[in-house]
Amino acid sequence: GGGFRASEHQHSRYNPLRDEWVLVSAHRVKRPWQGQLEKPPPEDVPRWDPKNPLCPGATRANGEVNPNYEGTFVFPNDFPALQPDAPEPDDSGHPLFRAAAARGVCKVMCFHPHSDLTLPLMSLMEIRAVIDAWAELEAELGASYPWVQIFENKGAMMGCSNPHPHCQVWASSFLPNEARLEERTQRQHHSQHGVPMLLEYAEQEAQRKERLVVENEDWLVVVPYWATWPFQTLLLPRRHVLRLRDLCDSERDSLASIMRRLLIKYDNLFQVSFPYSMGWHGAPTGPHLQEDCGHWQLHAHYYPPLLRSATVRKFMVGYEMLAQAQRDLTPEQAAERLRALPEVHYKLRPQ
Amino acid sequence: GGGFRASEHQHSRYNPLRDEWVLVSAHRVKRPWQGQLEKPPPEDVPRWDPKNPLCPGATRANGEVNPNYEGTFVFPNDFPALQPDAPEPDDSGHPLFRAAAARGVCKVMCFHPHSDLTLPLMSLMEIRAVIDAWAELEAELGASYPWVQIFENKGAMMGCSNPHPHCQVWASSFLPNEARLEERTQRQHHSQHGVPMLLEYAEQEAQRKERLVVENEDWLVVVPYWATWPFQTLLLPRRHVLRLRDLCDSERDSLASIMRRLLIKYDNLFQVSFPYSMGWHGAPTGPHLQEDCGHWQLHAHYYPPLLRSATVRKFMVGYEMLAQAQRDLTPEQAAERLRALPEVHYKLRPQ
Ligand SMILES: O=P(O)(O)O[C@H]1O[C@H](CO)[C@@H](O)[C@H](O)[C@H]1O
Ligand SMILES: O=P(O)(O)O[C@H]1O[C@H](CO)[C@@H](O)[C@H](O)[C@H]1O
Numbered sequence: 001g002g003g004f005r006a007s008e009h010q011h012s013r014y015n016p017l018r019d020e021w022v023l024v025s026a027h028r029v030k031r032p033w034q035g036q037l038e039k040p041p042p043e044d045v046p047r048w049d050p051k052n053p054l055c056p057g058a059t060r061a062n063g064e065v066n067p068n069y070e071g072t073f074v075f076p077n078d079f080p081a082l083q084p085d086a087p088e089p090d091d092s093g094h095p096l097f098r099a100a101a102a103r104g105v106c107k108v109m110c111f112h113p114h115s116d117l118t119l120p121l122m123s124l125m126e127i128r129a130v131i132d133a134w135a136e137l138e139a140e141l142g143a144s145y146p147w148v149q150i151f152e153n154k155g156a157m158m159g160c161s162n163p164h165p166h167c168q169v170w171a172s173s174f175l176p177n178e179a180r181l182e183e184r185t186q187r188q189h190h191s192q193h194g195v196p197m198l199l200e201y202a203e204q205e206a207q208r209k210e211r212l213v214v215e216n217e218d219w220l221v222v223v224p225y226w227a228t229w230p231f232q233t234l235l236l237p238r239r240h241v242l243r244l245r246d247l248c249d250s251e252r253d254s255l256a257s258i259m260r261r262l263l264i265k266y267d268n269l270f271q272v273s274f275p276y277s278m279g280w281h282g283a284p285t286g287p288h289l290q291e292d293c294g295h296w297q298l299h300a301h302y303y304p305p306l307l308r309s310a311t312v313r314k315f316m317v318g319y320e321m322l323a324q325a326q327r328d329l330t331p332e333q334a335a336e337r338l339r340a341l342p343e344v345h346y347k348l349r350p351q
Numbered sequence: 352g353g354g355f356r357a358s359e360h361q362h363s364r365y366n367p368l369r370d371e372w373v374l375v376s377a378h379r380v381k382r383p384w385q386g387q388l389e390k391p392p393p394e395d396v397p398r399w400d401p402k403n404p405l406c407p408g409a410t411r412a413n414g415e416v417n418p419n420y421e422g423t424f425v426f427p428n429d430f431p432a433l434q435p436d437a438p439e440p441d442d443s444g445h446p447l448f449r450a451a452a453a454r455g456v457c458k459v460m461c462f463h464p465h466s467d468l469t470l471p472l473m474s475l476m477e478i479r480a481v482i483d484a485w486a487e488l489e490a491e492l493g494a495s496y497p498w499v500q501i502f503e504n505k506g507a508m509m510g511c512s513n514p515h516p517h518c519q520v521w522a523s524s525f526l527p528n529e530a531r532l533e534e535r536t537q538r539q540h541h542s543q544h545g546v547p548m549l550l551e552y553a554e555q556e557a558q559r560k561e562r563l564v565v566e567n568e569d570w571l572v573v574v575p576y577w578a579t580w581p582f583q584t585l586l587l588p589r590r591h592v593l594r595l596r597d598l599c600d601s602e603r604d605s606l607a608s609i610m611r612r613l614l615i616k617y618d619n620l621f622q623v624s625f626p627y628s629m630g631w632h633g634a635p636t637g638p639h640l641q642e643d644c645g646h647w648q649l650h651a652h653y654y655p656p657l658l659r660s661a662t663v664r665k666f667m668v669g670y671e672m673l674a675q676a677q678r679d680l681t682p683e684q685a686a687e688r689l690r691a692l693p694e695v696h697y698k699l700r701p702q
Contacts, residue, residue: 159666161386315510
């Protein structure tokens with residue numbers, strides 16, 4: 001080429017999973033930042049707070065009292081965006097005004113009884129219990145609902161209003177946008193190339209290595225070639241797996257291990273409990289359980305907002321909202337930084 | 352219907368411009384908020400600050416001294432994400448690793464010499480000058496570049512790092528994602544229905560009225576039927592217009608007027624300088640100037656993050672990033688609230 005260097009020369013990269021592009025302008029990270037600073041998360045979260053509705057023994061908004069749970073704990077979201085029984089919207093009489101019924105269920109799952117813990121500070125056994133609970137919820141709600149979205153909002157910056165370690169599960173009567181998109185792109189790739197897109201991608205990344213963050217016998221984590229968020233990662237199985245419930249015992253253990261290694265690196269990056277939204281995508285469920293979903297590959301997306309430090313985030317605003325996502329360091333630079341970090345949590349390091 | 356009420360019953364609505372859905376769960380606005388609070392913008396911005404690189408007479412990062420400008424002022428972005436001369440990326444040798452050249456130009460435009468002003472506090476003549484400068488930049492950069500993205504990030508919450516009233520213009524050698532998307536959907540609508548989608552939509556909204564915020568002889572502003580952000584609006588011409596440069600003299604005046612009315616309502620909503628990202632979309636330029644772009648209709652999107660008050664925003668996080676945007680009040684409720692607000696700015700109201 002004509003002396004092209006990704007870390008110096010802006011360029012676009014294609015995201016085959018979302019059929020869109022990202023603008024990579026790595027030289028831009030040099031500009032000074034005088035904008036908004038984020039508040040670091042509180043360091044003094046009490047282990048147990050009877051006024052926190054997620055704690056064991058606490059009273060929730062609906063008046064129910066939580067059991068004294070000792071592992072994970074699942075309960076219905078008291079302010080659900082999706083309920084099982086909404087009526088069908090009326091016909092608007094015009095194709096530009098299209099509404100559709102949306103039904104579903106929203107649940108909350110506490111990871112642990114202690115409010116002052118997060119996944120990277122939990123034991124492998126405790127993380128394994130979370131994975132089992134995810135797989136169970138996916139199977140239970142996926143028996144009838146076509147899509148079960150498991151996601152974790154971590155940190156106030158990511159709209160999380162409660163420091164207690166937890167995630168949410170929203171099951172819906174419809175395929176949400178992101179699911180529709182990944183359904184389309186993976187189906188197309190499979191019919192063109194005869195192999196699941198993300199299986200082929202994982203094999204390539206395992207060879208190329210420059211975007212690898214952590215790997216083990218069953219899993220790998222990469223900063224995807226098309227990452228938009230500065231330290232975004234993609235967690236991928238090495239074998240073809242459709243859904244969480246399909247993971248065998250040893251794969252669940254190795255998943256607990258790789259999640260913990262990734263999340264410790266995340267916390268170590270800026271020595272702060274690293275905020276992110278993460279979630280699982282797998283083959284659709286409900287009526288789709290009867291269909292051939294071989295083009296799907298199970299994976300988790302991690303979308304963390306921080307860019308330069310514990311207090312300086314990336315803003316996906318003007319140009320990003322109106323034109324195209326833009327990033328300020330290359331995925332390879334981000335992966336290299338994450339790779340170089342220790343796998344012992346900074347809070348647990350001997351002084 | 353079976354007793355369906357949009358303000359009570361969750362449902363999905365289709366966005367024909369972006370070919371995606373939004374989940375409307377209006378009952379959700381009732382839940383208490385104990386999450387992150389935003390800092391209101393500073394009230395004491397000095398009118399002139401020689402250390403602010405956007406001020407008249409100030410020195411910029413590259414050492415240049417700004418003229419003592421008295422109206423609008425355009426200069427090159429000192430940290431551009433797009434530069435005119437980046438080399439072509441090398442071929443990765445695999446279809447899942449696709450990069451493309453990205454070239455362009457980034458400019459900054461100050462709206463006014465005073466740092467303590469914003470558009471809603473400026474005179475109609477001053478806003479008209481901004482519109483003329485937009486149209487000129489669009490024509491100048493659009494002579495060669497296929498896309499000229501004009502956008503304003505307003506407020507620290509929207510990643511804006513300088514309180515001085517300004518916008519940005521990024522011109523690119525490619526159609527960004529949002530442009531590609533709107534190109535596809537508008538082209539398809541036009542070929543199916545023989546009329547530009549957003550012209551038909553504006554006519555419908557002018558009749559239906561329930562989502563109207565402000566209107567005049569040439570323009571209307573609606574909370575679109577498919578709005579994702581709580582108080583998102585869409586500014587539409589009544590006649591078929593492809594690009595900013597095509598606006599005649601009186602249309603520019605009426606645009607200044609309707610923008611001012613909208614932005615005063617925005618500020619009055621929570622009695623705060625209302626943060627948002629906004630930007631213009633019109634028919635593509637450069638080589639596309641020679642093509643038939645009759646399916647396009649000029650419009651501006653306003654994406655404001657606030658939900659409940661000056662300090663409580665909507666977080667587009669977990670479910671939104673991984674599945675589908677979700678809103679907590681109906682577009683009709685948002686439009687009604689905006690409509691009811693006075694058209695005199697709260698700061699200029701007689702005590
Ligand atoms: O160029 P600015 O105002 O410094 O930066 C702001 O707008 C850009 C374009 O939307 C974004 O990429 C940045 O994240 C944001 O902070
Ligand atoms: O349900 P929560 O945690 O109260 O709310 C959070 O997650 C939801 C799902 O991503 C978002 O819609 C909310 O904006 C966010 O604050």
